[in-house]
Amino acid sequence: MDNPTVRKYGSKAILIEWEAVISPEINDQVVKTAQFLQENHSDGILEVVNSYHSLLCFLKEKADLASYIDICRCLTIPISELNRTRQIWQVPTCYDTSFGSDLVSISNAKQLSIEEIVKLHSTGIFRIYGMGFLPGFLYLGGLNKQIHMPRKQVVKQAVPKGSVAIGGEQTGIYPQSSPGGWNIIGRTPIDLFNAELERPTPFSVGDSIQFVPISIEEYAQIETAAKNGRYQLKSVHND
Amino acid sequence: MIEVIRSGLFTTIQDLGRFGFRSTGVPVSGPMDQTSAAFANELLQNDPNDPLIEMAYVGATFLFNKSATIAFAGAICEVKLNNEIVRDRSVLKIEAGSVISFGAMKEGNFLYLAILGGFKTDKLLGSACYYEAVNGMARMSKGMRLSFQADHQQREINLNRKVIGLNRNNGIIEVEKGPEFHLLSEEDAQVLTQTQFTISPQSNRMGILLNELVEIESKEIISSPVQAGTVQLTKGGQLIVLMRDAQTVGGYPRVLQLTEKSINQLVQTRFNMDFRFELARESA
Structure with missing residues (x-):
């Protein structure tokens, strides 16, 4: 793999x-470099934003830009730093058509039954390549080609919080209620972002998520438990 | 306590910003014009991070139910204290029961109102800045109440400070090359630096939209980190200058990057004033 370019x-x-390609290997380099910089140069580094094939390292006011550019150009990350257990988060998702308001139209467009769409979506493992756009929004890769679906022509004014949707080749979850043009296929009762917590999101770039189908009854139970702070999002190690 | 009598067009609380959460998609926020906001706090010897009020385009009206010392800086508008016009002063002692009103901005767009000791508001993720997805606050509304520290701090405040003019851009906004600048042809680069631009009224705290479209082909890029001052080239040839509440990651080419000074100048540029981008020397 080529060395990354480093500039102000x-x-x-x-x-x-790194090279402008969407790949788990390149995204791994991004994640590891971000982690290494934060662990070893926190005296001058304020925060790091990483996404797909690049990272942006914000410096503290007192840090000297030129010296940090040199540090970043000469980075050698020990092999031991390259290993970190990655999580696969199990995101409970109700694919009932009362939540998945566009399931029927996708079913018609793709000549697939709703059960087939749900199966294709819920058997995928989606890598988190980045976080942004909205607080807690995950950029996920790995959607099965059979359920790629162009964004809708008309943007919906208020897509409900927690909506699970497909936009082109991507799938995602709306962390807050917001306008959106993606096709909605279900809803998760969990919070993707909670500003009251010290860590407002449980996810990290480089982790993966899996959508786990639940019934409307389970949705209601998890929603109540989550509101009372009694729901623990499950994850498995991705070794 | 002060009460919002008229909310103005888009009035918010800001401090220096919300740091440490950009990796989760939370913008930094903070004052659109950081120079003027810092100046308002400085007039009162406040901490630079003390929360203050930002008013945009049309000012607000406030009722004070206890005495206070305030300072304002930034855009110029008609200021009235109990219906009397305030002239040439930017620091005022306010008696309990007084009403202060700020009119439509005449020069610049953003005005800052600081109070001795700062406004006392809840902080979420380390900051008092309004940002709906974090603290549920988009902007102030009529009837809202804001608390502040009682005015018994003994500071020697100069009450005769005159209003200081804005830092104007003289028609030139200094920029550096953005990460995708090198993808532009020489002609495209010339279009970017020779076009006279104006600001669209559609602009907000997330981004300043420019009216003039450029005939430069824009290819989507893999979503990559962005920051305040980044100039994005969108598909239709419209340029967006990302602002304090902008998203942290974006998929449009980042063709230019404003300097800190030029961000503060651009936000105070009126809709009818045109300007062009000029590459800073070290970047050219």
């Missing part, structure tokens, strides 16, 4: 970019 971007930030 903005008054107090450094952009590190």
Whole structure:
């Protein structure tokens, strides 16, 4: 793999970019480099944003930009740093048509039964390549080609919070109620983002998620448990 | 306590910003014009991170139910204290029961109102900045109440400070090359730096939209980190300058990057004033 390019971007930030390809190997490099920088250079680094094939490293006011550019250009990450247990988060999702308001139209467009769509969606393992757009929004890769579905022509003014949707080649979850043009196939009762918590999201770039089908009854139970702080999102190690 | 009598067009609380959560998609926020906001706090010898009020385009009206010392800086508008016009002063002692009103901005767009000791508001994720997805607050509304520290801090405040003019851009906004600048042809780059641009009224705290479309082909990029001051080239040839509440990751080419100074100048640029981008020397 080629060395990344390192350059100044903005008054107090450094952009590190690998080859512009969506691949788990490149995203791994991004995640590991971000982690290494934060663990070893926290005196000068304020925070790091990583996504697909690049990371942006914001420096503290007192840090010298030129010296940090040198540090980033000469990074050698020990092999031991490259191993970290990745999680596969099990996101409970109710695919009932009362939540998945576009399941019928996808079913018609793709000549697939709703059961087949749910199966294709819930058997996938989706890597988190980045986080952004909205607080807690996950950029997920790995959607089965059979259920790629173009975004809708008309943007819906308020897609409910927790909606699970398909937009083109991507799938995602709306962390808050917001306008959106993706095709809605279900809803999760869990919070993807909670500003009251010290760690507002349980997910990290490099983790994966899996959508686990639940019934309307289970949806209601989990929703109540989550509201009372009694729901623990499950995960399995991805070794 | 002060009460919001008229909310203005888009009035918010801001401090220096919400740091440490950009990796989860939370923008930094903070004052659109950081220079003016810092100045308002400085007039009162406040901490630079003390929460203050930002008013946009049309100012708000507030009723004070206890005495306070306030300072304002940034955009220029008509300011009235108990219906009397306030001239040439930017620090005021306010008696309990007074009403202060800020009119439509005449020069600049964003005005900052600081209070001695800062406004006392709940902080979420380390900041008091309004941002709906974090603290449920988009902007102030009529009838809202804000608390502040009682005015018994003994500070020697100069009450005769005059209103200081805005830092104007003289028609030039200084920029550096953005990460995708190198994808532009020489002609495209010239279009970017020679076009006279104006700001669209559709602009907000997330982004400033420019009216003039450029004939430059824009290819989507793999979603990559962005920041305030990034100029995105969208598919229709419209340019968006990302602002304080912008998303943290974006999929449009990042063709230019404003300097900190030029962000503060651009946000105060009126809709009818045109400007062009000029590459900073070290970047050219």
